[in-house]
Amino acid sequence: MADYILEQKDSFHVLGIGTELKSHYTDYAGITKEKADFWQAVTQEGKLDTLKAIASNDYIFIVNEAVNNKLMHYVGVMTEESLPEADRVIQFPKGEYLIVKGEAKTADELHQTLTGIAFGQVLPEAKNFAYVGGPNAVVEMGQRNDLLLGEMWIPVVGK
Template identity: 45%
Template sequence: MYYVGVESDANVEGDDMRSIDFPAGKYIVVEGTAKTAPELFANLEGAAFFEILPNNTEYMYVGGPNAILKTAESATEVKGQAWIPVVAK
C-alpha cells in the first residue's frame, strides 16, 4: 500500500486521511535518480530490500514505516530517497 503525504503538525481531519508517525531512530537512507517517479520508487525499494539490507551486517529492518520521497524533479529526471528504519543486529 502506498500513501501520498506531507510533513505537518496539523491534526488529521476526515475519514480519507491518516496520520503516520515516523519514530526517532536509525534509518538506512538510499538515494537515487530515474526518468520517472514510479521508476525511482521501484529502484530505491529494490536497492534497499534486495541489495543493501541483505548484505548489511550491522543493522536489520524493523518493519516500517518506510518513506520514499522525491527530493527534486525536472523535465528529464526525478531524484529521491528511501528511508528504511533499522535496528542494530
C-alpha cells in the same frame, strides 16, 4: 553492495491518503500494479494536489506500512494540518535510518529502483543493522536536469 548511508532522524509524522494492498507480499507484479493504480487515482482525483497544498516542505512520501496485519500504501506529506480525506497520520520513530539515494525519469521508476536496491541488495547484505518493521518511505525530493530525485528511508536497528 549499493551505495547507502545510515542517518539519525528525529521522530516525524506524515499525513497520508492510502489503500490496502491485497496482493500477497511476494506477488511483486500484483503489488506493483496496485500501487500504480492507486498513484494514478490520487493524481487524477486531485488528492495529491490537495496534500501538496498543506505540506510544510516539498517532499512527497510514498509510504509502505503494515497496520493491523494489512499491507498499507500511502501518499503523504509532512504537515501540521489535517484533511477530512486523509486516512492516517503515519508516525516515523526517532532513530537510525537506512538512506538510499537515487534519481529517475518517472516517480514509478524512482520508487521501484530505490525499493529494489534497499530491500533487494542493501538489507540482505547488511551485517551491522536490520529492518525490523515500521513504516518505510520513498521520499520524492525535487528535480534536477529532468530527473526526479529521491531517497528511500527505512528505520533500522543495530544487530
